[in-house]
Amino acid sequence: MLKGTIPIAGSDDGRVAAILEENGLNLAVGEARRVVELLGRDPTIVELTIFNTMWSEHCSYKSSRRLLGELLPTKAPNVVLGPGEDAGVIRYAEAEGGDWHCLVIAHESHNHPSQVLPVEGAATGIGGIVRDVYCMGADVVGVLDPLRFGDPAGPNARQVISIARGVVDGIAQYGNPLGVPNLGGDIAFDPRFDENCLVNVVAVGTVLESRVLRSRVPEEAARMPYRIVLIGKPTDDSGFGGAAFASEDLVDGEQANRGAVQVPDPFLKRVLTVATRRVLELAREKKYVIGFKDLGAGGIACVTSELAHAGGFGVIIDLDAVNTAMGYAFPPAVVSCSETQERYALAVPEEFVPDVLRVYNEEFELPRLYHGAGAVVIAEVTRDRMYRIESGGEAVCETPVDVITTGISYDRPSKARRPAIKDPPLQPGRPLRDDFLKILGSPNIASKNYVFKHYDSEVQGRAVLRPGEADAGVIAPLPGRAVGLAFSVDGNPWYGAIDPYQGGALAVCEAARNVAAVGAVPSAITDCLNYGNPEVPEVFWEFTEGVRGIGDACRGIGLISHEGHPLPVVSGNVSFYNQGARGKAIPPSPIVCCVGVVEDYSRCRSLAFKEEGDEVFLVGEPLAELGGSEYLRTVYGAEGASVPKADFVRERGQIRAVLEMHRRGWVRACHDISQGGLLTAVAEMALGPAGEGSLGLAIEASNLSAAGLGAETVLFSETGGFVVEVGPGIERDLLAVCAHNRVQLRRLGVLRKGGRLVVTAADAILASWSLDELRGIYLTACRPIFGAGKGA
Amino acid sequence: MAGRYRGVVAIIQFPGVNCEYETAEAVRSAGLEAGLFRWNEDPALLQEAAAVVLPGGFSYQDRIRAGVVAAKDRIMDAIGVLARQGRPVLGICNGAQVLVESGFIPGLHWERVDLALAPNVMADREGYYCAWTWLRCEDSPCLWTGAFAGGEVVPVPIAHAEGRFSTDDESVIEAMRANGQIVLRYCTAAGEIDPAFPVNPNGSMDNIAGVCNPEGNVLAMMPHPERASWLRQVPEGLAGSWGRRRVAAACDPGKMEDGGPGRRFFESLKLGTGGAR
Structure with a gap:
């Protein structure tokens, strides 16, 4: 029995709903009960927060997964990796020695954050999507941005124009310093986007097929000790609940939504990118197999569980090792799940750890360039397939890793909407x-x-x-x-x-x-x-x-x-x-x-x-x-x-x-x-x-x-x-x-x-x-x- | 490590610059050796470098003001010593901002900040602006334009928010003119100096796009020659002879690999240093 569990099993539905509400969780009551069923006991707050994120629509695709699998073709001879990874990979040109030049592509939305805080929302949209491509081992060679705004001449013109300008500025403020060219995009205006703009972002990269990195602990971890290194910005509480925020309706009173928007830093990202290039080069020279994944929705919990799960391993995470903003002791649930930007996780052999730390912390001086930033070892890879988070010497989460990554799926009811519409009669002799x-x-x-x-x-x-x-x-x-x-x-x-x-x-x-x-x-x-x-x-x-x-x-x-x-x-x-x-x-x-x-x-x-x-x-x-x-x-x-x-x-x-x-x-x-x-x-x-x-x-x-x-x-x-x-x-x-x-x-x-x-x-x-x-x-x-x- | 930069054009990699890789490629395309030099490496290693290039980007996040933090970095002391000894130094875009903030440019009084690269002033828009511009290469002692004929016009793109060469001291301008330090000026495709946007894309006084020191070995330029070092990089719709050459290269991938207008700056370096090595 873990300390500080939340009494779900013994509470009635009304009480469970109240508990979820008190803790700012979006899980449905039935979902909370499902957590109890999976764990075989009441969850800790950390565990509940993890499921809250992993089972958000944004992360779990719970409403869409089945349909996408049935209806969309994802296999073809040029496909190296299809949906499921952070980004898709296709071959586009032959390289030397039977290798292939590959294109890596990822595509996401950052709609709600951009409606609420246009500059930061759009900037973190770019920041997040490029990470998905970088973490495949690729160089990002461009971004594109399809944008949909409200009516710039309608009743909400003032806000629409301010959002449109803010979004464009945010894209520029991130992409330009990062050094990634804009390759295109389109913009459409319609009053139906007045209250919910669309900011989609696409990032594309290139990499040799032999150098594509996977988001998993490599199988070599069965033969030699592996560690997980957290790289980048110090963890804070920004973007805490971001995935869940993307998975609910916007509420009136924008202030209520703002805390869920992350804070972008393209400068730090650029330095991280250049330093990572060096680390990947070193790993190739020394023939180490590594796993690489960016931190996005669900933060540390999501990245570590997916790295471990995909490789068939377990992890022990030491939350106290995580570098936090100003050294502040955020609650374990926040450190586990906050969506602080500009972070990655590397799964590397223990003997490669000193090189990794040296490149980020000394050669590129991350801690000097940004207070609290750097590379730190936060977890040990285990062979027992258990997922364990420790804080202050106590376990705050302990369960088989497969339980953490268990999916959830809904069959949503569907009803055709066929309005009686027709073309207007054309007027002869129009000018x-x-x-x-x-x-x-x-x-x-x-x-x-x-x-x-x-x-x-x-x-x-x-x-x-x-x-x-x-x-x-x-x-x-x-x-x-x-x-x-x-x-x-x-x-x-x-x-x-x-x-x-x-x-x-x-x-x-x-x-x-x-x-x-x-x-x-x-x-x-x-x-x-x-x-x-x-x-x-x-x-x-x-x-x-x-x-x-x-x-x-x-x-x-x-x-x-x-x-x-x-x-x-x-x-x-x-x-x-x-x-x-x-x-x-x-x-x-x-x-x-x-x-x-x-x-x-x-x-x-x-x-x-x-x-x-x-x-x-x-x-x-x-x-x-x-x-x-x-x-x-x-x-x-x-x-x-x-x-x-x-x-x-x-x-x-x-x-x-x-x-x-x-x-x-x-x-x-x-x-x-x-x-x-x-x-x-x-x-x-x-x-x-x-x-x-x-x-x-x-x-x-x-x-x-x-x-x-x-x-x-x-x-x-x-x-x-x-x-x-x-x-x-x-x-x-x-x-x-x-x-x-x-x-x-x-x-x-x-x-x-x-x-x-x-x-x-x-x-x-x-x-x-x-x-x-x-x-x-x-x-x-x-x-x-x-x-x-x-x-x- | 010793000798790593002997005869090499050192591209200084401050944290936050973002053009270092393509700048190195453009230098190499002129037949020179290029290597990245991380800002915190031992400055003594620069001693044997053939030349120093400060590439574009956002060094130190352009905190306080574009280029100003990098200008105070200790590596700039070493670069200053080399510059005074006559070693070629080129600052492109953010690199130009660093050279101005460090007082190497205009260099009328060593290390005195006599110029500023102020926020762009443009008709109809504000902030960052990315566009192709034409530059007229004026007669000057500048080593970095030695391969150009006086008055030659070349297209090179800009991409910045703070690129307006300014000073409130008229005597600085007069001295720069007298010394032939105003190397590059924004002009039309036909070479005419028009102070209006978009010919002058940022409101620079006197349409200045690049300034060298009185000796001519140090050049600060806002346009990016590394983005115009191959014919393929020249947009098809560009007016003038380079645009026509680009159109004529359609369906001929070999021709596309020909040198572009910006490569001439690096070829000038090769010429001016006797081929470096």
């Missing part, structure tokens, strides 16, 4: 000229250059295509080699709001299209699934539909480099409880990051039109799919119903056709059709990423639809496709490639100097714009949100 200016000036469409230039996109020197320059960010990861990596993040909340299945499927399609637009083969995806409260059956149905859409799209598009295999989902995250204090859930927002591999990055071109006399083609065909479009929202003030329907055969054909055009070196510019439709895509190419373009185009709208759709549908429907610029005289070659892949090709026109964009129908001019006037709107429409001055 196309003015309507398009409105669309281009919508904050969802207008240039995000203000934001992109706030991030360091050049550090590390690998950038080939920077944020905004093309549909995907591209880097050249291996100096002297032609292989390139492309990344895109996507997820359209308006599609999900109308049809949650299409929301998931189209997120995959668009992300895959975006990497194909720069000539890269879609090779893996990650997903971050942002939804409301899963205990609400309609929300759980939305979630189920979204996951089903993602899974279907991955199988439908497939892995083009390995015929017959799906596009694998290698990592991801589920974020539930995204709703405001007034209970309004966000629109279903699955967000997907697609990784593309390109044999030769020199073929990756920006989306800007390049040369006078070049010809511009449309790959694909606009359909009557205006539902959820920027056009309906901006011009008609309506959402509509007819969202684009993902057609995987068509998507796959288009992607293959465009990749073939790239492979043959024909493509001079390429842009996919998405938000804002065909006309927006063409305008963005004419303007170029920084608005420097001068080449114009005249589009004949009546030729673009076999079904004879009207000009506004053709120009603004968001049916997927590509706009491609090629040199003159190769239309027949393009047609052959498209016919082979069974996709449509239509000629849009020839690039002309003079800087005008013109739309004609049956040779009559419907509308025309000078690039100068488009430029003025496109470049400045986001100024009130992100420009100088301290907001509205």
Whole structure:
């Protein structure tokens, strides 16, 4: 019997609920009883706190695990490690001696913290996600950030703008000092995010396959003594309960939530990263096998139990050895479970410990650079598979390690929500000229250059295509080699709001299209699934539909480099409880990051039109799919119903056709059709990423639809496709490639100097714009949100 | 350990810098040897280094003010001795802030702080700004620009929040001008000096992007030459001859590995030191 156990077994439900409440725990009464059942006795406060964290939705995936396993394909020939580790790993290029260059990727949300404390919330989002990649032994080579904010012109504009600016600042304040370039991201604004913004973060890294580190005590620990070394910032009570905080609804009165947000320190992280590089080098030199894991949700308890459990060992943790902030004696439950940032745990042979301590504490002087920081031995690995925490000479937790890591799972009820919605009737004779200016000036469409230039996109020197320059960010990861990596993040909340299945499927399609637009083969995806409260059956149905859409799209598009295999989902995250204090859930927002591999990055071109006399083609065909479009929202003030329907055969054909055009070196510019439709895509190419373009185009709208759709549908429907610029005289070659892949090709026109964009129908001019006037709107429409001055 | 830095370009790794690895690669691309030198290593080891580079980043978290803590680090005493002996020293971005805070630049009066790198002043935005800029290399005694023709224009990116060269002492500017210390100035792709944003990306007086000491062996520059040392690093949409070269290299991965505009700073070092070793 351990000292200080909590009487659960002998208390009635009301009393148990009161005990949980008093201790600030979110466990359900039934869950507390389950703890008693697993332990075979009443738990200590430390044990209860551990289960509280491990069984939070954030850590346990208790509502989603079963569904994800059933619906998402995670295996493919290029996958080294799929979901389950801190990050997914895929092979992308052969290395010497049969080894492989691998890409490591992780994707998470930091929504609630960013709503409450935007700068710190977003910064710790970056801080946490890069740790997941570093701890695989990789160098982090980039981050991406899909962001969803409220309405910057609505009733909550002041707060929305302040959050948007704070988040962008937080991302910059962490990523820039850390020395990790920003590779891309997207931003969408909708009033349904007023009370719950979304801040998703993706980190990508590179590592040789032979050097991938696992989050477990290595099997060598059966033959030689191993220790667990805690590295980094001194433990404090910041972020105590953070995982649980992410797993409940935000409550009114932000102050109540703030204590659960962690404190970021990119400086310390940078030094830790450089020092760790040295430790990993030494371990390789001395041929020690080590385990490495970052401390995130659940802190020391989570990291030690998972390291031990994954390796099949036990541990004895000495909480008194943990370096705490100002040497303060926090309660054992806090030291065990606080989510203090900038910490890692290494499982290393005892004889390697002096080297490890020397590198962190002496060579890189962590204790001098940050008061209380450093590397300390906190645990001994045991072979008995027992998990034991000691504090003040007494055990405060003692149980088989498998009990600590026992999962929990729920089957949530699901109920379809099918509102009676329809498209608004289109108004004949609408002023196309003015309507398009409105669309281009919508904050969802207008240039995000203000934001992109706030991030360091050049550090590390690998950038080939920077944020905004093309549909995907591209880097050249291996100096002297032609292989390139492309990344895109996507997820359209308006599609999900109308049809949650299409929301998931189209997120995959668009992300895959975006990497194909720069000539890269879609090779893996990650997903971050942002939804409301899963205990609400309609929300759980939305979630189920979204996951089903993602899974279907991955199988439908497939892995083009390995015929017959799906596009694998290698990592991801589920974020539930995204709703405001007034209970309004966000629109279903699955967000997907697609990784593309390109044999030769020199073929990756920006989306800007390049040369006078070049010809511009449309790959694909606009359909009557205006539902959820920027056009309906901006011009008609309506959402509509007819969202684009993902057609995987068509998507796959288009992607293959465009990749073939790239492979043959024909493509001079390429842009996919998405938000804002065909006309927006063409305008963005004419303007170029920084608005420097001068080449114009005249589009004949009546030729673009076999079904004879009207000009506004053709120009603004968001049916997927590509706009491609090629040199003159190769239309027949393009047609052959498209016919082979069974996709449509239509000629849009020839690039002309003079800087005008013109739309004609049956040779009559419907509308025309000078690039100068488009430029003025496109470049400045986001100024009130992100420009100088301290907001509205 | 002795001799580890003989003939090597030492890249000083203060805690918090974040460009040390790519800076070393860029130095190597010019045919020189480069090695990282951790800030707390024995300063005597620097004695035999061919040159010293202070790379970009956030040394000591830019506590108090960018570069100021590193400027007081004991390693700077050793670097100061080398600088006065004429050893080439380059500070890039945060390294430039360190050289200004230590008084090595402008070096009119040794170790007197005559310049500041103040927060950017920009139209329409504030804080950190990452963008490609054009630099005009002025006639100067600077060793680090020896490979450039006077008046030559090169694109190199900046990324900083405090890069505005400033002083309230007009005589400092006059002396720097008279000595040819204003080595690099922000300009248009055609080489015209326009004081307005974004040509002058941070509001620097006189569009100053880089300043050397009167002897020309020490240079503090805000732009990052290591991020422009290969043609592949040059953005496709850039105006001017480098942008055109980059476009012409499309579909030719071999050409992409050609040297970029920023490599010339390191080639200048090689030229100025007779090839180092």
